[in-house]
Amino acid sequence: MVGRIGRRRAVAHMNRLAAQAGLRVGQAVAHATALVPGLVLHELDAAGDLAALQRLALWAQRLYSPTVAADPPDGLVIDATGCAHLFGGEEKMLIDIRDRLTKAGLSVKVAIADSWGGAHALARYSPRPIFVVPPGALGRELHPLPVAALRLPADxxxxxxxxxxxxIGELEATAKGPxxxxxxxxPIRRLDQALGREREPIEPVLxxxxxxxxxxxAEPIGAPETLARYLCALTVELCAALEAAGLGAKGLDAFFFRVDNRIETARLGLAAPSRDAARLAKLLCDKLETIDPGFGVDRMVLAAPGAEPLAYRQDDALGGPASADLSGxxxxxxNRLGPEHVYRLASADSDIPERSVRKAPPLESPAAFSWPIDWPRPxxxxxxPEPIETVALLPDQPPAAFTWRGVRRRVRRADGPERVxxxxxxxxxxxxRTRDYFQVEDEGGERYWIYRDGDGEDAATGSQRWFMAGVFG
Known part of the structure; x- marks a missing residue:
């Protein structure tokens, strides 16, 4: 990619093969083409690249954190505070980001550190594609990196x-006055930002x-009741704007800009689009217990990303029973338990019992389970499935007895097999692979659903071991 440095045309970006050929960023185009005959050149579209980076930041904001910003020319910065646990931890969050962007055709390196500057340096100059810095170890990891990792100008x-x-280690060991x-x-400012000694605010993209x-x-605020009062006022103002646009909020992001250049965030997810100011304000105020105002908040922003069309709904004019609204x-x-803990069970198209049920959004229309009527399910x-020990005649006979959780049970009645x-x-x-399922009843009248992994004859069909799949009521 060719751009301009002053009045001369120079290499602005290049791929890995160009770097292996000995080219470098900032090199004059004439010199580069002389070194590598047949070099493919493209004019740099800096404005288009920045616009694409902003779109990528909006995508990441919807999926990962309310505080996401572009880190030009080729990166994103994400404040993962309070968000990583939703993905099972920081490393799993980074793996998810990498996998999604890789599927989109992008080459990605990701890092999590205690500071924006530290994560920036490790993502670009560390040889590891995924890097999670343990708390307190940022300095040790940054010291071997080159000075260019501090986001300093090339000159x-x-x-x-x-x-x-x-x-960076040599720079850190030097007296700062000289x-x-x-x-x-x-250099000192960038060094302090990278090592977390100076805070660097992340202005979220919208x-x-x-x-x-x-x-x-005009004066910073920090009392919980004061924050709640202004948050309610902002909610009323935003809901009025949503109503004027005929939209409803599917989620809300609240940003609290502190006087120490730190931004506290609260994200509210909704099951259905809404512009009920009273209900939204109550839900937002419940989030205030997670907000640390520090030495005070001097600015608040409430945004409704991804708002959807919402129209008024008329009740039954004849006085019939109204459908229950469970969205509230x-x-x-x-928002109290976490969105991953509230769901509806729905049927999935699979003959394997463990795969025949899926988690669905709470307000998804319930559908009949696609289980066979002739073969009831527990x-x-x-x-x-839990392993059991059985005494059975192969291949098609049910077990005469089985041992489950240390208790031996003799089978009195059985029905099957049902082959899956x-x-x-x-x-x-x-x-x-095949499975043979049986419904069995023991001498105490308890009914169980067990299966053999395989057809009882061919080893290629399964391990031929028996398992407990479920219990009938």
Whole structure:
């Protein structure tokens, strides 16, 4: 990619093969083409790249955190505070980000650190594609990296290299007074930001069409009741804007800008679009217990990203029974317990019992379960089938007795087998797999659903072991 540095055309970006050929960023185009004959050149579209990066930031904001910003020219910065646990931890969150962007055709390196500058440096200059810095270890991980990782201008990096400052560790070990006298305060500021000694605010990206309400305070506020009062006022203002646009909020993001350049955020998810100011304000105020105002908040912003069309609904004019609206209850439970803990069970198209049930959004229309009518299913399924020991005649006879959880049970009645084949279209390993299910009743009248993994004869069809799949009520 060719851009301009002053009046000359120079290499602005390049792929891995170009770097292996000996080219470097900032090199004159004439020199680069002389070194590598047949070099493919494209004019750099800096404005288009920045617009694409902003769109990518909006995508990440919807999925990962309310505080996401573009980190030009080629990165995103995400404040993962309070968000990583939703993905099972910081490393799993990074893996999810990498996998999604890789599927979109992008080459990705990701890092989590205690500071924006630290994560920026590790994501670009560490050889590891996924890097999670343990708390308190940021300095140790940054010291071996080159000075260029501190987001310094190229000419300043070259100036620091002349007296021998090649790594961040060497710069950190130098007295700051002479360093500032010779090179200015920029290296010290970037060093403090990378090591977390100076806070660097992340101004979250918002789409131009996103409806929002904001309030700037002449004096910082921090009392919980004061924050709640202004948050309610912003909610009323935002709901009025939503009503004027005929929209309803599917989620709300509240940003609290602190006087120490830190931004506290609260995200509210809704089961259905809404612009009920009273209900939304109550849900938002419940989130205030997670907000640390520090030395005070001097600005608040409330935004409704991804608002959806919402129209008034007329009740039955003849006085018939109105359908119950559970969205308020679902919103309260989801924002207290976490959205991953509130769901509806729905049927899935699969003959394998463990795969025949899926988690669905709470307000999804319930559908009849696609289980066979002739073969009833137990009222209680086990998340994972439990192994049992059996005495059985192969291949088609039910067991005469079985031992489950240390208790031996003699079978009095049995029905089966019901054969279920593997889903060969999902995995080649299931091409020959089969299961034989039996409904059995023991001498005490208890009924169980057990199965044999395989057809009882061919080892390719399964392990031929028996398992407890569920219990009838």
């Amino acid at each position: 300043l990096v070259q100036a620091l290299a002349k007296p021998g400052f090649d790594t 360093l500032a006298h010779r090179f200015g305060f920029e 789409a131009p069409e996103t409806l929002r309400a904001s309030r700037v305070f 209850l679902i919103d309260t439970l989801a 009222t209680r399924f086990f998340p994972r 084949f593997g889903e060969w279209w999902k995995a080649d390993a299931e091409l020959a």
